[in-house]
Amino acid sequence: MVAPVESLVAALPGRTRAIMRLGLRAFELSSFPRRFSRLGIDRRVAHIDRMARGRWGVARDLTLLLKGLACLGYASDARVRAASGWEPGCELASGSAAREAAPALDRESLAAPEGGERCDVAIVGSGAGGAAAARVLAEAGLDVVVVEQGDYVDAADYPDEPIAALTQLYRDGGLTVCEGRPSIPVPVGRCVGGTTVINSGTCLRAPDDVLWRWREEHGVSWATGLDGRFEAVEEALGVTPVDPATAGRNAELCRRGADAVGASNRPITRNAPPLRRCASCATGCPLDAKRAMHVSELPRAVAAGARVRAGVRVRRVLLEGGRAVGVEGSVEGQRRPWELHARAVVLAAGALGTPELLLRQGIANRSGTLGRGLRVHPACWVGARYDEEVRGWEGVMQSWLVDEWIDRGLFLEATFTPLAFAAPSLPGAGPELTARIEELDRLGVIGVHLSERSEGRVRPRGSTLRMSYELGRDDAAALRFGIARAAEIHFAAGAREVYPPLARVPRLHPGEQVGAIERGRWSAADLRLEGFHPMGTARIGSDPRRSVVAPDGECHDVAGLYVADASLFPTSVKANPMLTIMACAQQVATGIAERLA
Numbered sequence: 001m002v003a004p005v006e007s008l009v010a011a012l013p014g015r016t017r018a019i020m021r022l023g024l025r026a027f028e029l030s031s032f033p034r035r036f037s038r039l040g041i042d043r044r045v046a047h048i049d050r051m052a053r054g055r056w057g058v059a060r061d062l063t064l065l066l067k068g069l070a071c072l073g074y075a076s077d078a079r080v081r082a083a084s085g086w087e088p089g090c091e092l093a094s095g096s097a098a099r100e101a102a103p104a105l106d107r108e109s110l111a112a113p114e115g116g117e118r119c120d121v122a123i124v125g126s127g128a129g130g131a132a133a134a135r136v137l138a139e140a141g142l143d144v145v146v147v148e149q150g151d152y153v154d155a156a157d158y159p160d161e162p163i164a165a166l167t168q169l170y171r172d173g174g175l176t177v178c179e180g181r182p183s184i185p186v187p188v189g190r191c192v193g194g195t196t197v198i199n200s201g202t203c204l205r206a207p208d209d210v211l212w213r214w215r216e217e218h219g220v221s222w223a224t225g226l227d228g229r230f231e232a233v234e235e236a237l238g239v240t241p242v243d244p245a246t247a248g249r250n251a252e253l254c255r256r257g258a259d260a261v262g263a264s265n266r267p268i269t270r271n272a273p274p275l276r277r278c279a280s281c282a283t284g285c286p287l288d289a290k291r292a293m294h295v296s297e298l299p300r301a302v303a304a305g306a307r308v309r310a311g312v313r314v315r316r317v318l319l320e321g322g323r324a325v326g327v328e329g330s331v332e333g334q335r336r337p338w339e340l341h342a343r344a345v346v347l348a349a350g351a352l353g354t355p356e357l358l359l360r361q362g363i364a365n366r367s368g369t370l371g372r373g374l375r376v377h378p379a380c381w382v383g384a385r386y387d388e389e390v391r392g393w394e395g396v397m398q399s400w401l402v403d404e405w406i407d408r409g410l411f412l413e414a415t416f417t418p419l420a421f422a423a424p425s426l427p428g429a430g431p432e433l434t435a436r437i438e439e440l441d442r443l444g445v446i447g448v449h450l451s452e453r454s455e456g457r458v459r460p461r462g463s464t465l466r467m468s469y470e471l472g473r474d475d476a477a478a479l480r481f482g483i484a485r486a487a488e489i490h491f492a493a494g495a496r497e498v499y500p501p502l503a504r505v506p507r508l509h510p511g512e513q514v515g516a517i518e519r520g521r522w523s524a525a526d527l528r529l530e531g532f533h534p535m536g537t538a539r540i541g542s543d544p545r546r547s548v549v550a551p552d553g554e555c556h557d558v559a560g561l562y563v564a565d566a567s568l569f570p571t572s573v574k575a576n577p578m579l580t581i582m583a584c585a586q587q588v589a590t591g592i593a594e595r596l597a
């Protein structure tokens with residue numbers, strides 16, 4: 001159980017590894033006068049429990065670090081999976097068939113040619129934005145090259161173990177973290193197809209009020225005219241609502257509880273056919289039933305003449321006379337810098353990668369806003385134990401949406417994550433924790449997501465990227481409100497206990513004051529959060545003093561340099577953002593095609 005964790009830690013960036021080692025050493029000494037590792041088992045469990053319940057936020061963070069690493073290793077053991085009943089995999093529903101896929105990418109063609117090449121448009125990043133832009137530009141007859149830092153992985157070779165998936169498919173081994181109170185992990189993909197390879201497949205349109213603000217407050221005139229683009233993306237990806245008959249028991253409990261409390265709810269729409277079992281999205285769909293970019297838009301772009309190059313680390317934008325004329329990077333095994341010369345450059349490396357590249361080079365930041373305005377949709381996991389079997393892995397991983405409180409920026413989604421990722425969120429330590437893991441078949445889960453007003457910042461620090469983020473008081477209160485509503489839905493559906501992600505409240509039972517969660521005197525640091533949709537770090541807008549890119553997607557400061565990913569969002573969106581990223585990227589790419597035709 002230790003070896004897989006050691007391999008994960010070894011793959012982390014140096015700064016992350018150093019912080020982790022410092023934290024573990026601090027925990028080792030936290031049981032002074034005796035070291036933690038020299039305590040008996042019972043005393044270790046008691047010490048962990050005291051640290052987890054304590055008022056000192058740093059102590060709770062240290063406990064979560066230890067528990068997270070231990071659970072990753074523990075849950076990766078085949079004996080533990082067997083004891084819990086956990087069965088990862090993906091299975092089509094009876095009578096359904098996978099949508100006909102685009103021709104698969106040719107692995108051999110993904111290798112970058114020695115020295116570099118030329119094209120009309122260079123695209124940095126192969127996720128939702130880069131892939132959508134590539135298809136539009138290639139089908140317009142332009143010569144397009146998409147470069148991706150990560151490797152190509154598909155259903156033929158996705159890792160079987162969660163820890164191996166973290167190191168192969170995720171940036172920073174899945175441990176990209178926003179530093180703040182609280183610290184917020186933000187998992188981001190790093191492979192051909194980007195985060196679409198490891199996301200839940202949820203496809204929701206940005207609400208009208210969000211797009212209206214983009215038009216009225218930020219001068220993005222086309223923002224309220226995206227219906228046609230949304231429809232085109234939905235058709236291309238085969239987006240359909242989850243079938244309630246095959247959504248699974250976790251979805252049914254969420255629906256039943258929401259109906260009981262009078263909360264608006266509906267099936268989630270996803271880029272996948274009807275599935276009876278869908279438990280592996282976060283580690284790569286073993287059937288590639290989910291239409292991620294590497295099996296949908298990228299192959300279609302290639303069919304229209306585009307080229308995809310994997311394993312290219314872009315280090316700077318090439319400039320001539322103040323205009324972008326390509327990118328320079330490095331390729332493993334090639335001694336010379338790799339150069340891609342182009343008539344235009346599109347950055348689609350995501351809300352972390354795009355500002356990092358520009359900030360390191362010191363360009364496109366006359367407004368001083370580059371890297372600022374980071375939004376992450378802070379989210380939390382609200383689990384519950386039921387007397388009945390749930391077996392969440394036998395349904396759809398993310399299946400049901402509760403949108404009753406969307407006017408407050410809250411959207412609740414029935415979701416069920418892999419055992420290795422869910423186990424650290426269960427309360428307790430030692431025998432209590434292992435007993436809960438063995439009862440995983442009775443666990444129901446609702447994810448609470450917030451379209452927040454709080455902002456963070458990304459900036460290079462040595463060879464790594466530092467992300468800082470402070471959750472504001474109002475947003476913390478909104479999340480506590482969402483946690484309370486998720487608990488009420490669970491109890492209304494018959495849960496026997498609920499696990500709120502809140503310090504000093506490991507569990508709630510029916511009849512207990514759920515309202516105390518939202519009314520109590522809590523700080524933001526008392527919440528245990530994750531973030532899933534980084535956005536907003538290279539904002540679009542008509543005013544060059546307050547934005548990085550113009551409404552057509554071109555950087556105010558650098559001609560021929562465009563942005564087509566979530567970093568251009570001027571505000572947070574009240575939905576999973578993949579469809580909105582793709583629609584915006586299509587809009588930007590259409591303008592480029594018209595200019596270069």
